[in-house]
Amino acid sequence: MTDYKTPALTVDVVIFCLREQRLQTLLIKRGVEPYSGKWAIPGGYVRYGEDIDAAALRELGEETGVHNIYLEQLYTFGAPDRDPRGHTVTVTYFALIPDENITIEAGTDATDAAWHVLDELPDVAFDHKEIIGYAHERLRYKLEYTSAGFKLLPREFTLTELQTAYEIVLGEKLDKRNFRRRLLEADVLEKTGQYRSGGEGRPAMLYRYHAKADPQVKARRLYP
Amino acid sequence: MTDYKTPALTVDVVIFCLREQRLQTLLIKRGVEPYSGKWAIPGGYVRYGEDIDAAALRELGEETGVHNIYLEQLYTFGAPDRDPRGHTVTVTYFALIPDENITIEAGTDATDAAWHVLDELPDVAFDHKEIIGYAHERLRYKLEYTSAGFKLLPREFTLTELQTAYEIVLGEKLDKRNFRRRLLEADVLEKTGQYRSGGEGRPAMLYRYHAKADPQVKARRLYP
DNA sequence: ACAAAAGTGTTGAGAGTACACCCATGC
DNA sequence: GCATGGGTGTACTCTCAACACTTTTGT
Numbered sequence: 426m427t428d429y430k431t432p433a434l435t436v437d438v439v440i441f442c443l444r445e446q447r448l449q450t451l452l453i454k455r456g457v458e459p460y461s462g463k464w465a466i467p468g469g470y471v472r473y474g475e476d477i478d479a480a481a482l483r484e485l486g487e488e489t490g491v492h493n494i495y496l497e498q499l500y501t502f503g504a505p506d507r508d509p510r511g512h513t514v515t516v517t518y519f520a521l522i523p524d525e526n527i528t529i530e531a532g533t534d535a536t537d538a539a540w541h542v543l544d545e546l547p548d549v550a551f552d553h554k555e556i557i558g559y560a561h562e563r564l565r566y567k568l569e570y571t572s573a574g575f576k577l578l579p580r581e582f583t584l585t586e587l588q589t590a591y592e593i594v595l596g597e598k599l600d601k602r603n604f605r606r607r608l609l610e611a612d613v614l615e616k617t618g619q620y621r622s623g624g625e626g627r628p629a630m631l632y633r634y635h636a637k638a639d640p641q642v643k644a645r646r647l648y649p
Numbered sequence: 650m651t652d653y654k655t656p657a658l659t660v661d662v663v664i665f666c667l668r669e670q671r672l673q674t675l676l677i678k679r680g681v682e683p684y685s686g687k688w689a690i691p692g693g694y695v696r697y698g699e700d701i702d703a704a705a706l707r708e709l710g711e712e713t714g715v716h717n718i719y720l721e722q723l724y725t726f727g728a729p730d731r732d733p734r735g736h737t738v739t740v741t742y743f744a745l746i747p748d749e750n751i752t753i754e755a756g757t758d759a760t761d762a763a764w765h766v767l768d769e770l771p772d773v774a775f776d777h778k779e780i781i782g783y784a785h786e787r788l789r790y791k792l793e794y795t796s797a798g799f800k801l802l803p804r805e806f807t808l809t810e811l812q813t814a815y816e817i818v819l820g821e822k823l824d825k826r827n828f829r830r831r832l833l834e835a836d837v838l839e840k841t842g843q844y845r846s847g848g849e850g851r852p853a854m855l856y857r858y859h860a861k862a863d864p865q866v867k868a869r870r871l872y873p
Numbered sequence: 874a875c876a877a878a879a880g881t882g883t884t885g886a887g888a889g890t891a892c893a894c895c896c897a898t899g900c
Numbered sequence: 901g902c903a904t905g906g907g908t909g910t911a912c913t914c915t916c917a918a919c920a921c922t923t924t925t926g927t
Contacts, residue, residue, distance in 0.1 A: 431656075431657050431694060432658055477725065480727075514695070628878090825907085848904085854906085
């Protein structure tokens with residue numbers, strides 16, 4: 426095998442979370458050049474011998490302390506000038522995490538880590554704005570056409586909470602009766618038998634998703 | 650910048666073509682170890698400083714002599730043991746090319762290059778069977794839900810030829826009237842004004858697609 | 874009893890799907 | 901004139917989308 430000089434390889438993970446009724450993403454403040462002081466998507470080098478999915482999970486764990494999380498490969502960006510230090514190809518992922526017991530830990534190369542509302546992003550390093558935009562589009566697509574929205578919620582949730590999640594991501598009001606009918610027909614949820622009380626009004630049934638349920642794209646065939 | 654040891658980086662291109670009423674893919678016979686003598690997807694190392702899309706186009710051009718072709722990034726495979734020579738991450742693409750004036754040229758590392766019917770593939774090297782399967786799935790999806798099928802045909806074609814292309818890829822008969830109605834409503838084709846005569850029966854109108862037409866996924870929203 | 878949120882069915886409109894015959898050309 | 905493939909319209913069905921009231925709890 427000839428020893429070609431190859432580009433460096435990184436993974437970057439766009440992490441989405443619903444916090445305070447807004448869609449937010451986790452950014453870290455870079456502590457090293459280039460772009461020192463700018464915000465960036467969490468990520469890092471793929472170690473030799475390490476599976477790329479595992480690398481993404483590792484980076485996600487290092488930055489957020491969460492594990493066993495929904496992670497999906499997004500796209501691979503490989504323009505030679507995207508990193509001023511040298512040609513660096515990055516495999517990007519996007520993650521959906523629920524807003525619960527997350528301890529954000531700034532890594533060694535980061536001076537800070539913080540959530541940012543998606544519509545009010547600061548200037549970000551590298552081509553990360555493009556990557557975030559791409560991930561956001563994919564998220565909207567996923568919620569528009571699949572029942573994957575529960576991945577943004579804790580293990581147990583009410584149907585109204587789920588609908589609210591969809592409304593935040595899609596940016597529009599949904600019809601309660603139609604929403605519930607479609608979702609229950611999709612057969613991905615099951616009742617827990619428990620109710621969430623304590624708030625105002627009638628207590629709501631708590632649901633969870635059963636693991637065997639695979640939220641499929643519900644697309645319309647173009648040709649019969 | 651610290652100098653991490655990173656995995657090698659390659660691109661691989663799954664090339665689809667309709668030949669002799671079958672869906673076929675181009676494979677090259679490896680002339681070097683490992684897997685010498687086995688068939689593999691065309692591909693090669695990404696050069697330092699080279700854009701990955703450009704690398705895929707270059708590999709495709711070197712193997713088939715075609716340029717200006719429909720190419721789409723598919724997925725990035727990065728299991729550390731997928732190449733016995735060492736950790737090699739590959740960004741895969743899939744290409745649709747029409748069956749016309751293609752001169753297949755075996756590259757330096759290949760002793761041979763040949764088309765293979767997709768349902769009758771030989772043993773292939775590395776994890777290329779998985780990659781081809783993934784690409785095949787994506788192709789079926791694309792034709793099922795979009796009007797991108799014309800990318801498998803020459804610049805000008807008849808509606809029957811297009812319908813046949815869909816039928817071959819999807820593996821089922823389609824209704825002629827519904828097919829034509831949907832396709833014309835999709836507004837991606839235009840009449841050339843020419844007819845294809847010479848065959849038996851009534852001459853058929855030739856169509857081409859207009860470049861501004863972007864074949865969109867026609868999906869059904871899950872929630873109203 | 875009143876405020877607040879949960880939960881539940883029906884109907885009209887529009888799209889999807891199935892289906893059969895006439896038309897233009899070559900031999 | 902006949903064989904071959906090209907081209908066209910309609911009716912039924914089913915899914916989609918809009919819409920309002922009753923129920924349960926806490927105060």
